[in-house]
Amino acid sequence: MRAAGIPEELVTGNADPYERFAAFASALEMAIGNPMYHWCHLELKKYFGITTPLTSSTAKEIWDKTSEMLQNDPELTVRGIIRKSNVMFIGTTDDPVSDLSWHEKIAADPTIGFMVCPSFRPDKAVNINKPEFNSYIKLLAASVGKEDLGSCNDVLDALYERVDFFKAHGARATDHGLDYVPFRKCSQEEADSIYKKARAGSTLTADETEKYQTYMLINLAKKYHKENFIMEIHYSCTRNVNEKRFDLQGPDTGYDMIAKSNCGDELSMFLSELDKTDELPKTIIFSLDHNDFNLIGTCAAAFQGNESGLKSRIQLGAAWWFLDSRDGMEEQMRSLANAGLLGCFIGMLTDSRSFLSYTRHDYFRRIMCNLIGTWVEDGEYPADEEALKKIVQGISHYNALDYFNIK
Known part of the structure; x- marks a missing residue:
């Protein structure tokens, strides 16, 4: 919205809610290629049955319909x-x-x-x-x-x-x-x-x-x-880089950026120190810098051996935040496939605060299936339905159940 030249009052201020929604719709029209465009329309379709694109001209119609459904549809609590x-x-x-x-x-x-x-x-x-x-x-x-x-x-x-x-x-x-x-x-x-x-x-x-x-x-x-x-570790974010806006609006208002962190050696020494005494927990490592995917994947590979039979106890975490996009997800999965076992991946996470954001898991699964399907079509993996079903269902559901011990 800021990139679209929309005043801050309509972004984070106390303007009329519909006016803010309409301003967002006008910005969304310009968001070709942005995952926000995909997320919003997946949410409209899945929860509200709306297939009309959200634009300036359709904003009022969609606002009215979604408002009515949120107030009256028992499935939208x-x-x-x-x-x-x-x-x-x-x-x-x-x-x-x-x-x-x-x-x-x-x-x-x-x-x-x-x-x-x-x-x-x-x-x-x-x-x-x-x-x-x-x-x-x-x-x-x-x-x-x-x-x-x-x-x-x-x-x-x-x-x-x-x-x-x-x-x-x-x-x-x-x-x-x-x-x-x-x-x-x-x-x-x-x-x-x-x-x-x-x-x-x-x-x-x-x-x-x-x-x-x-x-x-x-x-x-x-x-x-x-x-x-x-143990989950997230790193490589520089926060509150716009000092003026931070002073005016505080943290978590959209002024963070990807950092460049050179800590591969430290990561490996951290894991090694724990492995020496057989006290290395299951660990998921997320970096906000896509350039770290291969580093984390190869580091994780060095610590996979264990006597309990646990699959991929050290995980390259899913693409998240700024990388929570088609390009980011595909790059993360390609890197994992190259350095480890994609079939043992525990899949998507979303740290969104919106209850409608569960569609991001649908988004991930579509991207994952498209990537795997492309490999099969290119002859890089056999069109074996049973084997593919095991991989896809594992990444989508069962691997996480086992890893997090969800009964």
Whole structure:
């Protein structure tokens, strides 16, 4: 919308909702080749039965019809949309200090018909260089019934306790949002010294920050392995690059970009350190830079061996965010096919906050089937229906069930 020259009041402001929708429709007309165009029309067709393209001239008609259906169609409640999308399991992203009260209410409701489980995201306890670190440690301490956490290991003990709490509420995955993957070996004594320096309000060096982060991530990963949690790592994003807009509108308002992170060696050392002691958890690694696909894929291949028979325990994560497009998905799957086993891929994820965004999984499956079909037509794989069915159904559904232990 900004690229279309639409005023900010119609993008993030408090203008009339229909005026904002009409402005969006005018921008969408220009979005040829953009995945947003595909997503929007998949949503209109799947949930509202609308096949008319959304344009400036059709905006009012589509606004009126969708508004009426959202108000009156029982299949277009949140639960109705989830059921219509054939969803079995939803993993939310939750801070360790969350009381998970809504998860408890959902779990106690026998009419839900699908699973909603938390995922453990301890970024605020790991990112010691962020300005909110000290205030967050107070919150973490309170969540385990303490006034403060005096040492680095006290922080870990608190996080371990919260992992146990999350596990009791059905959690099976974690999520770590990192600028890049750090690895600098650090003793407990060093980590404590760095922690106390930060708690005293002193500025840390980059080396100190990375040492603390490494210490925390290694020890958390060992806990995840013990509890059969999946460790997810997202990296390579530079946030809030437009300082003027950040000051005016705050974070998460559309001013982030892909970063260039040179952390392949650190990633391999991180995985190797855990593998030495047989404490490497199932791990999914996502980079926002498509140039990292081959790096991650070949790194993952070096750590696939295990005695439990688990298929592809280290996964190259799906194309996400800026890469959540046809080109991004195809490149990610081609890279995975070259360096590993595409047939063991756990498939698509979407971190959208919209309940209509389940169509992005449909989008992914169509792109995946088209890619595989092209390989078959080109004679690169036999037209063996049973073999292809196993691959496609695995990527679409069954591999994720096995990997996340969804019953």
